[in-house]
Amino acid sequence: DTAVSQTPKYLVTQMGNDKSIKCEQNLGHDTMYWYKQDSKKFLKIMFSYNNKELIINETVPNRFSPKSPDKAHLNLHINSLELGDSAVYFCASSPRGGGEKLFFGSGTQLSVL
């Protein structure tokens, strides 16, 4: 069973469109995250949620809106997609709070044309 699963694996779309990426974890963890990995492989945190409460918002444009319906799910909705949004987006979870070992999903490669 996949511990942290995110869908879709690949997402190709046009500029200006709105898209969502879904993430689910079955580890019973309290905290979930979205990380963005750019073309140079640099991993940067975007958001974290603890038990559905927003903990970290790392100056991400407000076109990005995370939603956590329950502590096992953290979805990422992106409005008005731009070319610079092209990247790999990783969902992750950790047992309690931030700064501890993260368990990552397999990533969603977003390509904005």
Added chain:
Amino acid sequence: GESVGLHLPTLSVQEGDNSIINCAYSNSASDYFIWYKQESGKGPQFIIDIRSNMDKRQGQRVTVLLNKTVKHLSLQIAATQPGDSAVYFCAENKEGAQKLVFGQGTRLTINP
């Protein structure tokens, strides 16, 4: 500000040799460090971690060394195998902080 960096972006070693991947960190208040391995098309996978009250920690074929004096972290992989080819990241956390800060990454290539 906080930053975690790597000395070498790429590293090639012969299969069977030992490899050492280095990481420099700038936040002397960091007290927890992790190494992750990322294979192509996959998410980062945990390899080993170490707290600042330790200098060395060993796992299966991997050893992490922490030198707090010079703020340096290294990952040693013994008897490298083709499956060790990946990008390796170090990450740090300061006690009380809410996030891991990742370094640039080093691409390790194992030559047959």
